[in-house]
Amino acid sequence: MSTPPKVADAADAATAxxxxxxxLTELGTTLAVAESLTGGLVAAAVTGVPGASRVFRGSVTAYATELKRDVLGVDGGLLAARGAVDPDVARSMAAGVRRALGxxxxxxxxxVAGPEPQDGxxxxxxxxxVSGPAGQDKVxxxxxxxxxxxxRRESVRSVLALLLGELPGNGRTQDTEQNGGT
Incomplete structure (x- = not known):
């Protein structure tokens, strides 16, 4: 696991x-958010930006494990076997909120934000x-x-940074012109 060089402050999350x-506005595309430990902070950061209504579809705060299964479509067997704090659960939540909110x-x-450990x-x-329209799938x-x-604050900044890194034209995704495509 990676450790960020510093803990984000509110300005870092707002900038992200x-x-x-x-x-997203430049690309003319849309975003949906599924949150557990952040409890709505990602959605609040996004909707705090003027013009967010052009790109933000909505969010699901699935704090309870059964909501991850019933609303976001996370496999119940996966949740039972590994708990909610798992990379495949995060991946499934991102894909599920895309589907659920269009x-x-x-x-x-x-x-796990604390104060106690969870799911071991x-x-x-x-x-x-992040889950994207062309099969982008990154955890x-x-x-x-x-x-x-x-x-929680660093989680908000990190998920938005991950999204930015996957959006076309941000240097980390494949550029079809550089790879000989059209």
Whole structure:
């Protein structure tokens, strides 16, 4: 798992949200958010950006495990076997919110903000994921330090950074012109 060099502050998350809304607007595409440990903070960061209504479809805060299964379509067997704090659960949540809310892009957060471990995972274990229209499917595993608020804030920044890295034209995704495509 990776450890970020510093814990994000509110300005970092706000900047990531602004960058994501700007890029999604430029691309003329849409976003849906599935959240667990962040409890709506990703959606709040995105909707705090003027013009977000052009790209933001909505969000599902699936704090309870059964909501991950029943609303987002996460496999019940996966949840029973591994618990909610798992990279495949994060991946499934991102894909599920895309489908449920009719968005081109979906992102998700799941993890342990504390104060106690959960599903056998220590505090600070977080998975963020992105699911996109051309089969983009990426999960980042984070090991975060700090208090509950710090972990949640850095999770918001991290999931938006992951999204930005996967959006076309941001250098980390494949550019068809560079790869000989049209």
């Amino acid at each position: 949200a602004e960058d994501a809304v700007r890029r 968005a081109a892009w979906g992102v998700s957060t799941t993890g 995972q220590p505090v600070g274990t977080v998975y963020v994921a 980042a595993a984070l090991r975060l330090n700090g208090g509950r608020a710090d972990i």
